[in-house]
Each structure stands twice: as structure tokens, then as C-alpha cells.
Amino acid sequence: MHARLRQFTALATGTLLAACLSFAAPASASTTAVAATTQAPTPLVVNARWAGHPTYDRIVIDLRGYAPAVTVTPVPHLVYDGSGKPVPLPGKYFLEIRLHPAAAHDDAGQSVYHGPKLQKIDLGKLKGIALTGDYEGYVTFGAAFDTLPYYRAFPLHSPERFVVDIAR
Incomplete structure (x- = not known):
């Protein structure tokens, strides 16, 4: 029973971590895109x-x-x-x-x-x-x-x- 609980916990933690990483990538990409468009081009x-x-x-x-x-x-x-x-x-x-x-x-x-x-x-x-x-x-x-x-x-x-x- 304890082995199954550890497997479930590990699987849930991995899924949660993967979900957090996938949400973080688009947010940082959009922040970078906004910063690039607001920065004045080099004269x-x-x-x-x-x-x-x-x-x-x-x-x-x-x-x-x-x-x-x-x-x-x-x-x-x-x-x-x-x-x-x-x-x-x-x-x-x-x-x-x-x-x-x-x-x-x-x-x-x-x-x-x-x-x-x-x-x-x-x-x-x-x-x-x-x-x-x-x-x-x-x-x-x-x-x-x-x-x-x-x-x-x-x-x-x-x-x-x-x-x-x-x-x-």
C-alpha cells in the first residue's frame, strides 16, 4: 500500500511540475516580446x-x-x-x-x-x-x-x- 502511495505522489508531483513549467514558458516569452517591442531601435x-x-x-x-x-x-x-x-x-x-x-x-x-x-x-x-x-x-x-x-x-x-x- 505504501509503495502505491509513493508512486502516486511521485506521479502527481511530476505532473504538477511539468504543468508549472509549461505555464512559465509562454509567460516569459510574451514578456520578452513586449520588452523587445517597447525598446527603441539603435540609432x-x-x-x-x-x-x-x-x-x-x-x-x-x-x-x-x-x-x-x-x-x-x-x-x-x-x-x-x-x-x-x-x-x-x-x-x-x-x-x-x-x-x-x-x-x-x-x-x-x-x-x-x-x-x-x-x-x-x-x-x-x-x-x-x-x-x-x-x-x-x-x-x-x-x-x-x-x-x-x-x-x-x-x-x-x-x-x-x-x-x-x-x-x-
Whole structure:
């Protein structure tokens, strides 16, 4: 009699456990689906351009989506992200412009960036620009100058873009 009771208890416990697991799987899957649909897609970097003005040079990075956080940092030299190889731009002073979260490719890995990868420029201050990285949610540009750059950086909206103005 006790053996039958133990078998029944084990069978009932196993059935109950299996039922709980089957109920838990759809609930967590639906929670994940809701979280994925409410999360904003990563902003895409689609172009970089520049222009010379009477008192400043301007770099504009065009975006699709919202404006991500951006840091602009003076660096002693420019290198490509990942490889660490030097970026062949003329200049003695450099700025690194890093956007995060951002991507210059779509979910399939295809590039959405249509700007220059490496461009020498001859403006009053700006001597070159390069796309130096698109990796793990970071897109990085480098800018080259012959003299120390004094700059102001800010986002603009409608359409979304990020601007670096360099005083002449």
C-alpha cells in the first residue's frame, strides 16, 4: 500500500511540475516580446559631412532614429577600433567623436553609412575625417587638424544629427 502511495505522489508531483513549467514558458516569452517591442531601435549613423564657414568649420553626423550620447575627446593620434592600426590622416591634433548606442549597419550586417570612410579635407581648420569604428554599439569618427582645435559639440533635431563646430 505504501509503495502505491509513493508512486502516486511521485506521479502527481511530476505532473504538477511539468504543468508549472509549461505555464512559465509562454509567460516569459510574451514578456520578452513586449520588452523587445517597447525598446527603441539603435540609432543608425548614415552620413558624415563637413563645411567651411567664415569663422568656423563644421562636421555633421547624420542619424536615423534618436540622437545617442556622444563624446568628443582630444586624442594624441587616431587608430581604427579593433585593429589599433593608425588612421592615415594628416595633422598634429586629433578629435575622437564616439556615438553610443549607435550602429552604421542594419540588423543583417549591411552598411547603412553612405559617407566617407577616409577623407582628406583642406578647410581653415579641418584637415581630414575618418570613420574609425562600428563595433558593439559604438560608432567612432576621427577628425584631424594642423593646429589645436577649439570646438563646440551639440545635437540638432528634425532631422536628427550631431554637430561639431571648430573655431577658426
